Amino acid sequence: MSGIEALATRLSTYLGDDQVNLVRRAYFYAEQAHDGQRRRSGEAYVTHPLAVAGILADMHMDHQSLMAAMLHDVIEDTGIAKEALTAQFGETVAELVDGVSKLTQMNFETKAEAQAENFQKMAMAMARDIRVILVKLADRLHNMRTLEVLSGEKRRRIAKETLEIYAPIANRLGMHSMRVEFEDLGFKAMHPMRSERIRAAVRRARGNRKEIVNKIEESLIHCLAREGLEGEVIGREKHLFSIYQKMRGKRKAFNEIMDVYAFRIVVDKADTCYRVLGAVHSLYKPLPGRFKDYIAIPKANGYQSLHTTLFGMHGVPIEIQIRTREMEEMANNGIAAHWLYKSSSDEAPKGTHARARQWVKGVLELQQRAGNSLEFIESVKIDLFPDEVYVFTPKGSIMELPKGSTAVDFAYAVHTDVGNTCIACRINRRLAPLSQALESGSTVEIVTAPGARPNPAWLNFVVTGKARTHIRHALKLQRRSESVSLGERLLSKALSGFGTQLEDIPQERIAQVLAEYQMEALDDLLADIGLGNRMAYVIARRLLASEGEQAPNVDGPLAIRGTEGLVLSYAKCCTPIPGDPIVGHLSAGKGVVVHLETCRNIAEVRHNPDKCIPLSWSKDVTGEFNVELRVELEHQRGLIALLAGSVNAADGNIEKIGMDERDGRISVVQLVVSVHDRIHLARVIRKLRTLAGVERITRVRA
Ligand code: MN
Numbered sequence: 051m052s053g054i055e056a057l058a059t060r061l062s063t064y065l066g067d068d069q070v071n072l073v074r075r076a077y078f079y080a081e082q083a084h085d086g087q088r089r090r091s092g093e094a095y096v097t098h099p100l101a102v103a104g105i106l107a108d109m110h111m112d113h114q115s116l117m118a119a120m121l122h123d124v125i126e127d128t129g130i131a132k133e134a135l136t137a138q139f140g141e142t143v144a145e146l147v148d149g150v151s152k153l154t155q156m157n158f159e160t161k162a163e164a165q166a167e168n169f170q171k172m173a174m175a176m177a178r179d180i181r182v183i184l185v186k187l188a189d190r191l192h193n194m195r196t197l198e199v200l201s202g203e204k205r206r207r208i209a210k211e212t213l214e215i216y217a218p219i220a221n222r223l224g225m226h227s228m229r230v231e232f233e234d235l236g237f238k239a240m241h242p243m244r245s246e247r248i249r250a251a252v253r254r255a256r257g258n259r260k261e262i263v264n265k266i267e268e269s270l271i272h273c274l275a276r277e278g279l280e281g282e283v284i285g286r287e288k289h290l291f292s293i294y295q296k297m298r299g300k301r302k303a304f305n306e307i308m309d310v311y312a313f314r315i316v317v318d319k320a321d322t323c324y325r326v327l328g329a330v331h332s333l334y335k336p337l338p339g340r341f342k343d344y345i346a347i348p349k350a351n352g353y354q355s356l357h358t359t360l361f362g363m364h365g366v367p368i369e370i371q372i373r374t375r376e377m378e379e380m381a382n383n384g385i386a387a388h389w390l391y392k393s394s395s396d397e398a399p400k401g402t403h404a405r406a407r408q409w410v411k412g413v414l415e416l417q418q419r420a421g422n423s424l425e426f427i428e429s430v431k432i433d434l435f436p437d438e439v440y441v442f443t444p445k446g447s448i449m450e451l452p453k454g455s456t457a458v459d460f461a462y463a464v465h466t467d468v469g470n471t472c473i474a475c476r477i478n479r480r481l482a483p484l485s486q487a488l489e490s491g492s493t494v495e496i497v498t499a500p501g502a503r504p505n506p507a508w509l510n511f512v513v514t515g516k517a518r519t520h521i522r523h524a525l526k527l528q529r530r531s532e533s534v535s536l537g538e539r540l541l542s543k544a545l546s547g548f549g550t551q552l553e554d555i556p557q558e559r560i561a562q563v564l565a566e567y568q569m570e571a572l573d574d575l576l577a578d579i580g581l582g583n584r585m586a587y588v589i590a591r592r593l594l595a596s597e598g599e600q601a602p603n604v605d606g607p608l609a610i611r612g613t614e615g616l617v618l619s620y621a622k623c624c625t626p627i628p629g630d631p632i633v634g635h636l637s638a639g640k641g642v643v644v645h646l647e648t649c650r651n652i653a654e655v656r657h658n659p660d661k662c663i664p665l666s667w668s669k670d671v672t673g674e675f676n677v678e679l680r681v682e683l684e685h686q687r688g689l690i691a692l693l694a695g696s697v698n699a700a701d702g703n704i705e706k707i708g709m710d711e712r713d714g715r716i717s718v719v720q721l722v723v724s725v726h727d728r729i730h731l732a733r734v735i736r737k738l739r740t741l742a743g744v745e746r747i748t749r750v751r752a
Pocket residue numbers: 098122123189
């Protein structure tokens with residue numbers, strides 16, 4: 051019997067004749083399409099799709115998956131178009147083949163790229179039809195089984211990709227058997243010597259252990275019989291790759307790992323699981339802290355079982371898993387178990403697919419009940435690498451960032467200059483806050499402006515060290531240059547009070563004063579003045595000390611331009627705006643804080659020249675200044691919108707809005723509005739007054 055006929059016989063145990071014939075037709079189509087092509091082993095190429103279909107038949111997959119398996123390399127390797135497949139086999143099968151081809155075509159430059167690409171493609175494929183992934187996994191499994199004929203380098207590349215990508219996917223989908231096979235085959239291809247050594251060691255250990263294994267098995271069987279419980283006791287061994295990982299990861303000796311005896315007890319229903327657990331706990335003492343109830347709280351991939359560890363005779367540890375037959379199927383085949391459990395052969399394929407989705411949904415519900423939905427939602431997204439997010443630049447490059455990263459982290463990851471001049475961002479083409487945490491798969495675009503500077507508030511939300519370091523550095527530089535220039539203005543001001551200017555002070559004298567203060571450069575001194583650490587007036591007197599000083603004659607205040615930056619700030623208590631009479635309070639480390647002349651907070655130091663300097667607004671002052679208004683008005687519907695509309699109509703911006711009290715008729719609204727100056731503020735207030743029901747508007751000052 052030829053290969054396809056043997057498969058057809060197997061298929062007829064669970065598929066209808068029509069469906070088996072469709073699979074046959076797909077086979078003959080593939081045979082013709084691949085005619086003349088050979089595998090590396092010399093066999094006709096079609097043996098490969100046939101074997102892939104065979105793997106899916108073991109899982110009792112539906113006829114469309116099997117047809118897609120037969121045709122999965124046709125688009126890729128023979129140049130037949132998807133449309134031709136649609137015409138021959140229908141939309142669904144053609145879509146499946148196309149999906150598998152797309153997954154096959156992925157070529158990964160870096161691991162990060164592989165994972166991100168993979169994440170997206172997988173997520174998309176899964177959303178459309180989960181069978182695409184199952185066919186792809188079967189394809190990869192057959193390639194792994196026949197890896198030996200490939201050259202060393204290619205073999206290692208495929209094995210590595212299998213361990214990094216396909217084994218985790220199988221695991222996420224709960225397909226334990228496939229994962230174990232991927233891992234053992236991948237391990238063998240990557241490290242043939244180590245794999246062989248562990249295999250031999252396991253074989254030797256098996257002989258030594260046989261007696262103990264038999265004894266434990268017998269006592270477990272007796273124990274169940276005594277309690278009148280039915281269950282199958284199976285001894286189990288760890289697979290080679292997991293032994294290897296334990297030896298490497300946990301630095302355990304081979305003997306230590308093999309000293310554990312592991313059994314599985316498979317029973318009829320969940321209730322029996324717990325009774326068996328009770329029975330074995332009375333047989334041997336359980337190891338505290340090792341009991342896990344994955345029946346009540348399943349793992350993220352849907353795995354259910356009870357786990358416990360016992361002290362056997364002479365203290366040998368015995369690991370026991372207890373589960374039902376159905377849980378066992380689920381543990382081995384995961385999502386594919388649905389096709390295995392298909393009730394009737396004539397059920398619509400849509401029904402099976404729907405049930406697979408139902409499975410995903412079912413696990414979700416289980417997880418929610420267990421209060422663990424987050425974990426599962428993560429896994430449904432097939433985010434295989436949960437500690438990182440992968441986002442795309444507008445040109446499609448992939449950036450890997452730690453979880454929780456924001457657009458600012460992204461900007462600094464692209465380039466320091468991009469970070470430093472970033473002012474806004476678009477996430478998936480929409481404007482979004484710079485502080486928003488990025489999600490895998492998003493496309494992030496940074497909007498920059500020449501001359502823009504990092505905002506100190508960014509330090510509150512960035513997560514990458516790179517962003518943090520560069521923001522701090524930029525702020526420090528900025529602060530430095532701003533304080534130097536403010537210091538220079540303050541000092542010039544003070545010197546002009548003595549009828550002189552900085553340029554007229556001899557260099558030697560400046561050097562002497564710097565030496566007195568143990569400073570190296572004039573800029574250091576100016577920065578200190580700008581930061582409010584030293585009084586300009588005092589320094590001016592020092593500089594002039596040898597030249598017969600005069601009484602200060604301060605004529606006219608320092609003019610504020612609004613562009614002084616970090617070394618000049620506006621007091622929050624009285625929120626001065628251009629046009630208000632103001633005074634500068636020198637506060638160490640913070641530079642000059644601008645207060646209203648009448649502000650109560652500085653009343654005590656108002657006339658102390660060491661603490662306060664006279665200020666005025668420069669004619670060309672620019673910027674937006676916040677003021678707080680208190681509006682009392684009759685309560686009415688849509689009041690906030692009305693107020694916002696008026697402020698807007700007067701070109702003001704609302705920064706904050708709050709409703710304080712409401713005594714029946716009157717509402718009191720607190721508005722923080724940003725304006726250019728007093729004239730602008732007057733315009734805003736006039737506009738607000740025109741609103742119906744407004745009783746009073748006052749500007750709030752401390
Ligand atoms: Mn293939």
